Amino acid sequence: MKRKLLMLFWCTLVLTTQVMAxxxxxxxxxxxxxxxxxxxxxxxxxxxxxxxxxxxxxxxxxxxxxxxxxxxxxxxxxxxxxxxxxxxxxxxxxxxxxSKTLNEVAVTAFGVKQEIRSLGFSTQNVKAQEIVDSQQPNIVNALQGKVAGVQITNSSGAAGSSANIMIRGGSSLSGNNQPLFILDGIPVDNSTPVGQGGFAASVGPATNRAIDINPEDIETITVLKGPAAAALYGIRAASGAVVITTKKGSGGAARVTYQNSFSFDHVNKLPEMQSQFKQGEQGVYSPTAQNSWGPAFASGEKVYDNLGNFFKNAFAQTHDVSVSGSSDQTHYYTSASLVDQGSILDNSTFKKKSFRINADTKVGEKLTVGGSANYVRTDREYLSQGSGNGIMGVLYWPRNLDMKDYLNADGSQKIITTTGNDNPYWTIQNKPFTSNVNRIIAQGNLDYNPFSFLNFTYRLGTDYYTESFKSVRMPGTVEADALKGAIAESLNTTQITTSTAILTGKKKIGSDFNLSLSIGNNIEMSSSQTLNSASANFIDPTFASINNTKTQDRTTSESLTRRRIFSWFGDFNADWKGIAYLNFKGRNDWSSTLPIKDRSFFYPSVSASVILTDLLKEFGAKSDDRIFSYGKVRAAFSNVGKDAAPYSLSTALNTLTNGFTINPRGFIINSNNAFGNPLLVPEFTRAFETGADLRFLKNRLGIDITYYNSKSDNQILVTRTPPSSGSFLATLNGGSIRNRGVEVVLNAKPIVGKEFRWSIDVNFAHNTSVVLELPGKLDRVEMSDAWAAANVAQGAAFLGGSLFGINGNIWKRNAQGQLLLTNKGLPQVQTAPLGYLGDRNPKFTGGITNTFNYKDFMFSFMVDVRVGGKVFNATENALVRSGLSTKTLDRGTKVFDGIIESTGAKNTLAVPLDQNYYQTIYANQGYDFVEDGGWTRLRYATLTYNMPTKYLGKIKIKGLSFSATGRNLVLITKYSGIDPEVSGSGAGVGGSGSFGFDNLGVPATKGFDLGLKLTF
Amino acid sequence: MMVVVAASFGACKKALDINDDPSRLTPDQANLSGLLGATIQFTATSFFNVGQYGNSYPQYLAGFNSYEANIDSYNPYGFDNIWESAYRDAMPNLKDMIDRAEKLGAPQYSGIGKVLFALTLMQSTDIWGDLPYSQAFKGPTVPSPTYDAQQDIYNTSLKALLDGAIADLAKPVPATASLKVGTSDLIFGGTIASWQKVAYGARARYYLHLSKKDPANLAKAISDVSSAIDDQKGAVDLQLKYSQERPSPWYTNLGQPAITAKQGRPSYFLVNLMNGTGYFSGVIDPRLPKLFDNAGAATYIGRPVGALSTDPGAILANSDVTEKTFYGARTSPVPILTYAEMQFIKAEALIATDKAGAYTAYINGIKGNMLKLGVSDADIATYTTNAVVTKNGNITITDIMLQKYIALFLQMETWTDMRRYQYDASIYPGLKQPNKNLLGNVYVQRAKYPDNEPGRNPNVPKIPNQAQKIWLFN
The missing domain is CATH 2.60.40.1120 (Carboxypeptidase-like, regulatory domain)
Known part of the structure; x- marks a missing residue:
């Protein structure tokens, strides 16, 4: 018997060998x-x-x-x-x-693909092609207008500037409101430093770190909008999650793809300036006046267009090579990419080199192991902004002077006045900011199926980077703290390490019910260290180095944060015949940042969906899909907890070492940091969402509607407190925010022919973020990082009002709204308390993408609409101060309509509208600088031509395509200044954020790209 | 597999205990010695900050350059910088030190803490009136503290602090070294006897402030002065001496040569009291060259307050606080409580009942101030025997208050004096309202509440303007 068996085995083997041949x-x-x-x-x-x-x-x-x-x-x-x-x-x-299903899957948790039809909550996918079409080096910007309810604000036109992303408004008063970024199942850092090297965020805004991700490596991006979708990612996904899946390699034999693009950009919109009055003070010409409060230009006198001449054409190029393929057992994808992006200003560049390898292989029948490694090197040069001494100092330059003429014969800066501003051309050459990042994102994973009903997956990943920041101000500047030169450096090291293990069991009950249960464990450890050093007074005035300064001028400091979160979670799914789905999730987190007794917290969610069309068929009420092709209704309740920032529980002390130091610890103060709060309990966001996905006419017309309502309670917020509380800043626990909104996604395929196809995708979203309660007796929460216009206005959340308000100086008025004037008849500015100036939250946002395919041509364009949403125009405010604003053209007299405060009498006095009025009164109120920041723009238009295969076959090329893209070509807005898509202090400002503050940043651009893609 | 994971997870709970910042001290690591040095510095900074711009109210300095006809013209002013240094820095840390000292049994630390706290709080309430105290300094527990009535602050809170300071300082010194005041006492180097004198001196100031409310307080003030600061040369004065490495804030803000546009100049009223053109007619005060720098001119001329540079007289001013003067020097002290003030408190308290005693104190006060400023013995003798100054022993309250005003140059205590007498023209002859007076035709009575509070604290009392009197002067 044994012999026979052996013989049989042998025969099989021989046969197989023959077959293989x-x-x-x-x-x-x-x-x-x-x-x-x-x-x-x-x-x-x-x-x-x-x-x-x-x-x-x-x-x-x-x-x-x-x-x-x-x-x-x-x-x-x-x-x-x-x-x-x-x-x-x-x-x-x-x-x-x-017809029974829809062909879309979404990556929800930890690399698990789920069919969207089974999900009880709203998700949206963005595919590789759409990301490439948008031609954005910053992956966050590539999502603009693509996903309903996702609001993206690029901060400026400088290469490598940060982009802010918020999903369904904001849930946190002062913390991070941006979603968690997941790259192939592990969380990666997308933070934006707020203020580096001692500079305010508005002066040197850093970038957001998702910019390191190479868009060409991306297969899909799934946006998980609500907390229900994010329940499995825990705390850090309370504001949603952006789940990125990279290309894995497929299609058999190795395939090499090379693609490139070349981009040309120019500034798209500039503010208007007056050309009537020249340099001077109080109406009198003065060659040493920085501002334009002089007499009128004589006729025929040259008026320079310093602003228009300032910006040049920008050039950028990207090159990307990838090799991918697969065999029966193995998938692999490797890529190398290079981005070299210039700006509309010199010395403002963004360069990125990225290398990635993804591979997985089967080990035997039951085990798959995989891994990926990504190395990124990012180099950015940028320029000082946000004040007259930054590059937008051009707005202060008198127009009787040619700003380009900025050097003396000896090479030093031509200075108008030592109390004025640096010439922006000099600033570009002599006050650089640089940031260099080395980053490695690596992970390994295994997937084990010991039995058909049991699966175990494990993933260990880390995201590690160092950022080295340096700012230099060369001697010769007029900046008072850097007259003899100044240098500031910081070195940041950040690491996030995540371990995830999930055990999943499946069971079929009868022929109609499928059950599955996953139990998982998650450990996340993150740490960040920043070393700062600064010095001033260069010994050799031409050599910018900290070594070129006296030791007594040097200062150093260190900051450290660490956070650990341990979690257990469960995910239970049940479905009936693929028609009705039910899902329960539960997660318990233990966070290192909370008091021991409140460290552990549990949050559940439940969601369900029913495929109406299949249900009707099941009961024989419907037989074909020609008219009503697909219908699904869904609903989800969820709960997500959120912990505190590290070290929020106790009041940490600073040690100050100075001439008084009487013990090794120096003086002890707690004044510059938030007062600790030992009684913190976790934040909770409770959300409900419901929606329907309906498709008609053989799926050629689809509409997906979602309504959501979420309430975030027990806010943990760091806010300005009255000094009488003993602190300037304190960590408080209380208050709640409600986000409520509607999202509509429309898809239509009006023409589906063999040669010509047309499809339309529309995203629409409306959201309100209302502050329902605040802790203590606060009536607003101010964001000090988002101050603008010499502290005239800032971002703030208002009790009973918007989370995204503008807080600022207002005209002093009585209860009837009449201006209260001084005895001389001048209006007065009220600085305390500050007043509400407007809401930066748009009424609705929308994106409309049209795609046409004709034979081998594809044409696609996206119209991006933002209706409402105020912008604070601090750039115009600077123009008023410099006397170049068209608002200062009236330099006569005026009788203000109001009453004299001291007498109550109606005003009849005429006051001069002079330099004093504009600079010290008018520019100090914020009311007249708030404008509607809505827009309609052609975000991009792309034409692609794919060379037909019949021509390619002969030259052994598998694919060749050419594309041409225009970006931001049309912008329709009522906004008077630069492109209203602005974020004065960049994406790093938490809570209310800094979007909607136009604060002397690099203006946005429009441009076009040419590219080709070659596969062989 | 799951068992292993579960087991390791239990061990991981300890790994969550990482919520202390390794780069900064925790409150547990701070100690009394460190807090004492910090709080002394914060208190001195508060006393500087209150005078930095505020001293145009008692007309020590007249606004100059960008400050001309500004705060000195009663442009609404909230003393924001002292609100921060007192409320954010000095008082919460003093409270912390007192609480720790009482818990640990270190009565000298708590005594020093209470006297510094009382002086800071008294100065603050004299500026604003009603203030947060009983609910203040509690951080996130009470983010918007209520305001205590000034009457309660004076009658209860300050009394308790001052009595408590005197009682604590009298207690036996503990044997444990860490509980003994030592070198971190930047003022007296751990000499508790000196702190006791300061505590009595602070209470004397307190009783004097309340003397209009109840004349019986005058006797209490006199009694406290007898145990208070008694060194005529200023060795027991409560003041922080600054150093070359850590220059005086008056030097940094006014005296140093790098400052080309000074924010204030000595006032016309003050300089006239000393150059022989004012009340002390014909007497040239030997303190003039100590306090002011007129760049070698023949006479000293002050600047009118609330004046524009184009106003008559403004251009004639020639005197400044520079690094060559006593307070403008790099190593000058910031005085908080001095021997001279003790003597003038005594003189004021005795003038109605014991003219001879008042006179002795009056002359002692002048001498004490002159000795401190380094005036020669001969000049002191000449000045203190001039009949215009001595009135042959027949001095009035006017002489006392004006001499106190000169001796307490740059200290806001004399603004409280002026308001106690409601700027009485018979007591302050020659004092004029600012040239440009934004309050109309009255003197300033108080500060407005600083911009840091409204909008952040709904409990801020609504005050129509700075002409409104506070309870102490009602």
Whole structure:
């Protein structure tokens, strides 16, 4: 018997060997039978064999098979097809959509793909093509207008500037309101430092670290909007999550892709300036006046367009090479990319080199192991902004002077007055900021299926980077604290390490019910260290180095933060015939940042969805999908906790060492840091959302509507407190915010032909973020990091009002709203208390993308709409102070309509509208600088031409395409200044944020890109 | 597998105990000695800050350059910088030190803390009236403290602090070294006897302030002066001496040569009291060259307050506080409580009942101030025997208050004096309202509440303007 068995085994082996000798390589392309588009990620297998490969981005595959074997093509949401090879070397396949399902999946938690139809909450995907079409080096900007309810604000036109992203408003009064970024299952850092090297965030705004991610590496981005979607990622996903999945490699034989793009940009919008009055003081010409309060220009006198001449054309290029492929057991993807981006100003650049390798392989039948490593080097040069001494000092330059003429014969700066501003051209050459980042994101994972009903996955990843920041101000500046030169450096090291283990069991009960339960453990450890050093007074005035300063001028300091979060979570799914789905999630976190007794907190969520169309069919009420093709309703309740920032519990002390030091610890003060709060309890956001996804006319028309309402309680906030509380800043615990809104996503395919196709995607969102309660007796929470216009206005959240308000100086008025004037008849500015100036939150946001395909051409454009949302125009405020604003053209007299405060009499006195009035009164109130910041813009338009395969085959090239993109070509706005998409202090400002503050930053640009993509 | 994970998870709970910042001290690591040095410095800074701009109210300095006709013209002013240094820095740390000292049994630390606290709080309430005290300094527990009535602050809070200071300082010194005041006492180097004199001196000031409310307080003030600061040369004065490495704030803000546009100049009223053109007619005060620098001119001329540079007289001013003067020097002290003030308190308290005693104190006060400023013995003798100064022993309250005014140059205590007498023209002859007076035709009575409070604290009392009297002067 044994012998026979052995013989049989031997025979099989021999037979197999013979079979293998007859194998051929089959290649081909898989497309959708509905719209003819290529289908990536389709599984291609030889029937009866293990392994297999999946199609690449263009739907291509390459697999080895025997002449008489059968290939199986399957893809989520389509009807699988089986085709006998029959000796064919090329097999092209068209897959039909399965009417019962929709072909979209979403990556929800930890790399787990779920069909969207089963989800009880709203998610939206952005695909690789859309990311590439937008031509944005910053991945956050690539999402603009693509996802309903996601509001993205790029901060300026400088290369590498930060972009702020918020999903469904904000849930935190002073903390981070941006979503968690997940890259292939591990959280990665997208923080933006607020103020580096001792500079306010408005002076040297840093970038957001998601900019390090190479857009070309991305397969899809799934935006998880509500807390229900994010429940499995825990605390840090309370503001939603952006889940990025990189390309894995597919399609069989190795494929090399090279692509490039070349971009040309120019400033898109500039404020208007007066050209009537020249340099001077109090109406009299003075060559040493910085500002334009002089007499009128004589006729024929030259008026320089210093602002218009200041900005040049910017050039940028990107190159990207990738090699990918797969075999039965293994997938791999490697890439190298280079970004070299210039700005509309010299010495403002962004350079990035990125290298990535992704690979996974099967070890035996039950185990798959994989890993990825990504090294990124980012170098950024940027310029001082946010004040007259920054690059927008051009707004202070008298127009009878040519600002370009900025050097004396000896090479020193031509100075108008030592109490004035540096010439911006000099600033560009002599006051650089630089930031260099070395970053490694690496992870390993395994996926083990010991039994058909049991799965275990484990993932360990880390994100580690160092950022080295340096700012130099060369001797010769007029900045009082740097007359003999100054230098500030900081070195930041940040690491986030995450371990996740998940055990999943599945069980089928009868033929109708499927159950699955996952239990997981998550450990997240993050730490950050910043070393600061600064010095001044260069010994050799031409050499910018900290070594070139006296030791007694040098200062150093260190800051450290550490946070650890341990979690257990469970995820229970049940579905009935794929028609009704029910999901429970629960998570318990233990956070190092909370008091021991409140350190552990649990939060559950429940969601459900029902596929109406399938339910109707089940009961025989519906038979075909021609009119009402698909309908789903969903609802979710969820709860997400949020911990505090590290070290919020106790009042840490600073030690000051000075001439008085009487013990080694020096003086002890606690005045510059938030007063600690030992009684903190975690924040909780409770959210409800419900929605429907309805599709008609064979899925050619789809509408998805979501309504949500969330309330975030027990806010942990750091806020300005009255000094009488003993502190300037304190960590408080209380208050709540309500976010409520509607999101509508429309998809239509008006034309679906063989040669011509047209599709429309519309995203619409409306959100209100209302502050319902504040702790203590606070009536607002101020964001000191978002001050603008010499402390005239700042971002603030108002009790009973918007989370995104503007707080600032107002005209002094009586209860009837009449201006209260001085005895001389001048209006007065009220600085305490500050007043509410407006709401920066838009009424609604929308994005409309149209895509046309004609033969080998594709044309796509996106219109981005933002209605409402105030912008504080601090740039105009600076123009008023400098006398160059058109608001200062009236230099006559005026009788203000108001009453004299001391007498109550109606004013009849005329006052001169002179330099004193504009500089010390008018410019110090914020009321007249608030403008509507809404817009309609053509965010991008892209034309792509794919060279037909028939021409390519001869030259052994698998694909060649050319594209041309225009960005921001049309901007329609009532806003008077630069492009109203602004964020004065960058994306790092928490809570109310700094978007909607136009504060002397680099203006935004419009431009176009040319690129090609070559595959062989 | 799960068992292993679960087991390791239990061990991990300890790994969560990482919530102390390793780069900064925790409150547990701070000690009394460190707090004492810090609080003394904060208290001195508060006393400087209150005078930095505020001393144009008692007309010591007239606004100059960007400050001309500004605060000295009663442009609404909230003493914001002292609100911060007193409320944010000095008082919360003093409270912390007192609480720790009482808990640990270090009565000398708590005594020093209470006297410094009382002096800072008294100065603050004299400026604003009603103030947060009983609910203040509690951090996030009470982020918007209520305001205590000034009457309660005086009658209860200050009394308790001052009585407590005197009682604590009299207690036996503990044997444990860490509980003994030592070198971190930047003022007296741990000499508790000197602090006791300061505590009595502070209470004397307190009783004098309340003497209009109840004349019986005058006797209490006299009694406290007898135990108070008694060194005529200023060795027991409560003042922080600054150093070359850590220059005096008056030097940094007014005296140093780098400052080309000074914010204030000595006033016309003050300089006239000393150059022989004012009340002390024909007497040239030997303190003139000690306090002011006229760049070698023949005479000293002050600047009118609330004046624009174009106003008559403004251009004639020639005197400044520079690094060559006593207070403008790099190493000058910031005085808080001095021997001279003790003597003038005594003189004022005795003038109605014991003219001879008042006269002795009056002359002692002048001498004490002159000795401190380094006036020669011969000049002191000449001045203190001039009949215009001595009135042959027949001095009036006017002489006392004006001499006190000169001796307490740059200290805001004399603004309290002026308001106690409601700027009485018979007591302050020659004192004029600012040239440009934004309050109309009255003298300033108080500060407005600083901009840091309204909008952040709804409990801030609503005050129509700075002409409104505070309780102490009602």
């Amino acid at each position: 007859q194998q051929i390589t089959v290649t081909g392309k898989v497309t959708s039978a509905d719209d003819g588009l290529p289908l990536p990620g389709v599984s291609v297998k030889v029937k009866g064999k293990t392994g297999g490969i999946s199609t690449d981005n263009e739907g291509r595959y390459s697999i080895k098979a025997e002449g008489n074997e059968t290939l199986v093509f399957s893809f989520i949401g389509t009807v699988p097809q089986e085709i006998v090879v029959n000796g064919a070397k090329v097999i092209n396949v068209k897959l039909k959509q399965d």
